[in-house]
Amino acid sequence: MNNLSQFMQEYQPLIEKEMVQYLEALDCRPEIKDAMLYSITAGGKRLRPLLTLAVVQSFQGEIQANELKAACALEFIHTYSLIHDDLPEMDNDDLRRGKPTNHKVFGQAMAVLAGDGLLTTAFEWLAQIKLPAEIKLQLIANLAQAAGPAGMINGQVGDILGEQLKLTLTELAAVHHDKTGALLVYACEAGGILSQATAQQNQALRAFGQAFGLAFQIYDDILDVVGTQAELGKAVQKDADHAKNTYPGILGLKGAYQALEETLQAAQQALNQLAQTGLDIQLISEFLKYFKM
Amino acid sequence: MNNLSQFMQEYQPLIEKEMVQYLEALDCRPEIKDAMLYSITAGGKRLRPLLTLAVVQSFQGEIQANELKAACALEFIHTYSLIHDDLPEMDNDDLRRGKPTNHKVFGQAMAVLAGDGLLTTAFEWLAQIKLPAEIKLQLIANLAQAAGPAGMINGQVGDILGEQLKLTLTELAAVHHDKTGALLVYACEAGGILSQATAQQNQALRAFGQAFGLAFQIYDDILDVVGTQAELGKAVQKDADHAKNTYPGILGLKGAYQALEETLQAAQQALNQLAQTGLDIQLISEFLKYFKM
Numbered sequence: 001m002n003n004l005s006q007f008m009q010e011y012q013p014l015i016e017k018e019m020v021q022y023l024e025a026l027d028c029r030p031e032i033k034d035a036m037l038y039s040i041t042a043g044g045k046r047l048r049p050l051l052t053l054a055v056v057q058s059f060q061g062e063i064q065a066n067e068l069k070a071a072c073a074l075e076f077i078h079t080y081s082l083i084h085d086d087l088p089e090m091d092n093d094d095l096r097r098g099k100p101t102n103h104k105v106f107g108q109a110m111a112v113l114a115g116d117g118l119l120t121t122a123f124e125w126l127a128q129i130k131l132p133a134e135i136k137l138q139l140i141a142n143l144a145q146a147a148g149p150a151g152m153i154n155g156q157v158g159d160i161l162g163e164q165l166k167l168t169l170t171e172l173a174a175v176h177h178d179k180t181g182a183l184l185v186y187a188c189e190a191g192g193i194l195s196q197a198t199a200q201q202n203q204a205l206r207a208f209g210q211a212f213g214l215a216f217q218i219y220d221d222i223l224d225v226v227g228t229q230a231e232l233g234k235a236v237q238k239d240a241d242h243a244k245n246t247y248p249g250i251l252g253l254k255g256a257y258q259a260l261e262e263t264l265q266a267a268q269q270a271l272n273q274l275a276q277t278g279l280d281i282q283l284i285s286e287f288l289k290y291f292k293m
Numbered sequence: 294m295n296n297l298s299q300f301m302q303e304y305q306p307l308i309e310k311e312m313v314q315y316l317e318a319l320d321c322r323p324e325i326k327d328a329m330l331y332s333i334t335a336g337g338k339r340l341r342p343l344l345t346l347a348v349v350q351s352f353q354g355e356i357q358a359n360e361l362k363a364a365c366a367l368e369f370i371h372t373y374s375l376i377h378d379d380l381p382e383m384d385n386d387d388l389r390r391g392k393p394t395n396h397k398v399f400g401q402a403m404a405v406l407a408g409d410g411l412l413t414t415a416f417e418w419l420a421q422i423k424l425p426a427e428i429k430l431q432l433i434a435n436l437a438q439a440a441g442p443a444g445m446i447n448g449q450v451g452d453i454l455g456e457q458l459k460l461t462l463t464e465l466a467a468v469h470h471d472k473t474g475a476l477l478v479y480a481c482e483a484g485g486i487l488s489q490a491t492a493q494q495n496q497a498l499r500a501f502g503q504a505f506g507l508a509f510q511i512y513d514d515i516l517d518v519v520g521t522q523a524e525l526g527k528a529v530q531k532d533a534d535h536a537k538n539t540y541p542g543i544l545g546l547k548g549a550y551q552a553l554e555e556t557l558q559a560a561q562q563a564l565n566q567l568a569q570t571g572l573d574i575q576l577i578s579e580f581l582k583y584f585k586m
Contacts, residue, residue, distance in 0.1 A: 026441075026442050026443050027443045028442040028443045028446070028447045028450075029447055029450050029451060029454070031450055031454060032442050032446060032447065032450045033442070036442065084405055084406075084409060087402075087405065089400075089401035089402045089405060090402050090405065107382075108382035109380075109382045109383050109453055110450070110453070112377055112380065112382060112383065112405065113377075113446050113449055113450060115409075116373075116377060116408075116409075116412065116446055117441060117442035117446045119409065119412060119413065120412065120437050120440050120441035120442070120446070121437065121441050121442060123416045123433060123437045124433075124434060124437030124438055124441055126433075127430050127433040127434035127437060128434050133426035133427055133430055134426055136430060137420050137426055137429060137430065140416060140417075140419075140420040140433060141417060141420035141421050144413050144414065144416045144417030144420060145417055147413050148319075148410060148413035148414050148417055149319050149321040149325050149326070149329065149410035149413070149414060150319050150320045150321045153321070153325060153406050153409055153410045153413070154321045154322055154325065156406055157321075157322050157324055157325045157403070157406060158322060160402055160403070161322070161324060
């Protein structure tokens with residue numbers, strides 16, 4: 001078992017526990033609490049908070065309770081985005097992580113509100129954590145920017161608009177840069193903010209997050225072609241059926257693998273820059289093993 | 294012309310200008326920017342930011358540029374909630390302030406995203422304003438709590454669940470307390486936070502906001518019975534058509550006017566408490582003239 005597997009085994013349950021505790025303590029109607037808890041406990045790798053925590057661990061050699069909470073707030077944002085993306089008016093998905101999507105269980109109105117609730121609660125949580133005020137404000141500003149109309153939402157808009165069009169590789173990369181990349185970049189830089197990293201280190205963390213995010217999306221596109229529903233817990237070959245713009249669609253499968261390879265090299269390069277600042281990049285670099293080829 | 298009319302005439306255009314400037318400067322696709330700008334510029338009294346600013350004016354005798362911005366962020370939250378409330382899966386409204394609702398113009402998917410965008414951007418804005426860090430964090434925490442699952446969203450859930458039920462007066466008051474009240478309470482206390490009011494003053498501000506919010510909802514229910522579409526800029530008698538729980542529905546029209554009168558007295562009482570702390574309540578108390586009987 002490598003470092004990352006151990007790290008994930010330790011922190012995945014802690015992340016889930018923190019999130020459930022926070023939601024359980026909210027003074028709200030059971031109907032909205034249940035809808036939020038359903039999607040928060042529906043599984044998932046917790047990749048984004050894990051990235052934040054791995055950066056913190058690499059910088060500081062340990063993770064404080066309040067840094068764990070700060071990482072969890074990001075998973076609320078990610079989960080809200082999945083609930084809204086799955087809505088009938090958006091991607092209209094019935095399955096997510098092998099389970100019925102939020103609106104399939106709770107209805108469309110409650111799914112909109114559960115997403116709104118998680119989005120709002122993420123900022124409430126960050127504002128209340130016991131961390132220095134300036135660190136919290138930087139996290140809130142950067143997270144809102146990454147998740148907002150200039151980040152993730154911009155990517156979702158690009159995705160919707162692109163449905164009726166044949167995108168070029170550059171246009172597709174721009175959509176992914178926002179839609180998947182922005183939150184993964186934030187995940188990495190949040191670890192740097194929490195660790196009071198230097199500007200140079202934060203820049204390398206963002207570069208790593210950007211390359212990691214792009215690799216993540218290319219890999220997801222490839223899996224949709226070569227994976228099975230049982231493996232992925234969601235419908236496959238959906239992209240081709242919907243004439244979605246994908247890397248394999250534009251570059252062919254071989255070309256997509258090639259693009260993935262190059263993107264992973266860019267990620268490794270960013271890590272090498274971090275290593276030159278004296279950081280132990282062992283744990284973070286193991287995230288690149290996610291992309292098994 | 295009374296003080297409040299002058300105050301509104303001065304600040305309504307400034308509020309709109311600030312909001313438009315912030316959205317215009319966002320680095321995002323024109324489609325999402327247009328959808329957000331459409332609802333932000335679709336009119337409205339700007340009651341919530343005006344309340345915040347009136348409290349600031351009463352405490353400090355003037356309003357700084359950064360306090361104006363902080364007040365405007367609240368209007369982003371209010372506007373997002375209107376966009377999502379109007380969605381087909383929620384209240385399914387075609388008209389808002391005399392204009393087609395957001396999803397009628399931009400489609401349902403873009404309306405969900407425009408709401409998400411304004412909600413997220415409100416926190417980005419608050420985090421970046423040039424104000425002391427502790428004040429910003431308190432604003433962010435309180436706004437998220439007021440707008441979140443324990444506040445406005447809880448009220449919206451109660452509203453949806455109540456549609457199939459006949460609510461008691463207490464249950465209806467609880468729905469309104471969250472749905473309309475929470476943001477109005479925040480509007481008042483935000484002015485106190487910005488002015489570094491005492492705990493006693495903040496409590497009186499919250500009490501005023503609570504009574505004002507309840508009066509606001511009772512008045513809205515009454516207007517739906519006695520008003521015309523031309524006056525209100527939206528469909529009327531919609532509540533009765535949809536067998537909605539309303540104050541006139543439970544208490545009769547005369548009873549609803551009586552409840553409004555009592556609520557306004559509670560609001561005035563909170564203002565008297567503020568006056569006893571030495572605050573000039575003239576401007577704030579003129580907000581109660583909103584409820585013309």
